[in-house]
Amino acid sequence: MIVDSHCHLNYGSMTEDMDGVMQRAREAGVGTMLAINARLSEYDEVLAIANAHDNVWCTVGSHPHEAEKEPGITAEQLIELAKPEKVVGIGESGLDYFYEHAPRDLQKANFLAHIAASRETGLPLVVHARDADEDTAVIMKEEMDRGAYPAVIHCFTASRALAEACLDMGCYISISGIVTFKSATDLQETVKIIPRDRLLIETDAPYLAPVPKRGKPNEPSYVKYTAEFLSHLLDWDYDDLARTTTDNFFTLFSKTRRP
Template sequence: MRLFDTHCHLMDGQFGDDLDSVIARARAEGVDRMVIPAVDLATARAAIHIAEAHEGVYAAVGIHPESAASARIEDYDEMERLAGHEKVVAIGEIGLDYYWDSAPRSVQQEVMERQIELAKRVGLPIIVHNRESTEDVIALLAKTQVGTSVGGVMHCFNEREEALRRCLELGMYISFAGPVTFKKSDDLRALAAKVPSDRLLIETDSPYLSPHPFRGKRNEPARVKLVADTVAYARGESVQACAEQTRENAHRLFWKVKP
């Protein structure tokens, strides 16, 4: 069984001392494809550096909403240059975050829209962060029609059924992470069962949101198998089938990733 962790922040400082061991443990669990999303230009360069050093590991470049306040016009030119790297497969992690509100909401929206337009210019999909900002995120996705052009994924989906329906209508993929495994996440598991098979993805969001029974501990890509187990059970299918389908979907979305 081969697994694809579509979202793991391996450039995070929590992996500073044992990154090679983390990747080795992932491979031992069958996780042979990973995408590292950036949160700003510095982490974009770090993600690319890691991807260059490890087979099957890829990078995304983007400005996270928590970094939006410091975004400069010249940053978009640099991001576009980095997007041409052979191991950069997406623009992300981008989006809106109204929980932390680290930047004015209008600024977050401008930064997200600029990056969507950049993604369309370079022909790469987007990785979308959404926290307590669903209506505005969906409005921007609808305005730009990115889901039906270069495509994109709603990372760590944790919304209601109406939001799921609208994101699917806009052409987006839906990715589940550790929260789908939590004991009180029955509603989220029910939604995982409703995602069309060709739009489903899995991830860890390492080092965050470690799945049950490791909740509260540092997460890592090896644990994406626990997400696959839970999603497969919710959908009434084998974990092998879930792994194969989500892998196929990830390769379709992140078309630069080698099969």
């Protein structure tokens, strides 16, 4: 069994072929999926998908791109929305300075609210970090010093320095299909420093399909290609990698149940 630790099941063609998506995931050995909430306005539909499938769990959160459209999010608001059984994480939230779709001050304010909710609930924080390494590390460390919270940096593409800073804070790091791209040599080297008991894998579907599916809409079944690539890159038996990253997922997202 393998886990897709980060996918957006309410986006793209997956909503039109959910039965097919689930069947192909089963055939690929994907036993569990985490459906990520990227807009609070979509929370109900993400939760409904999780409720409809025994092997799907979900999060509650607002992506940094949405900080201007969904400003002023509070920890109390997130804590209340995290009460249902199927909600097992907070996020995704964080900082994205690549696109600048939202002002940085609003991104930071929402990020702080998500961190506070994670600390209060004990549910893992799912962090988005793009071109914002320094601010991400500073905010997370300052907040960690105020009170520990569990966290995973999803779809990691940042610097080795950020990886080391997050690992020092006890965070997990999740690797997407980007690692399979020929241009991802720096990321491929950074992956080698991640302790095996702190590694997760994901699709970020419907985005970022791995080689050999690059350019096509992504889906949870494709997480096997990322796992296969990492198995070769790290000289790690595929079955052991699948078992370890699955164990890591259930350790971090402790509100879940194994199938």
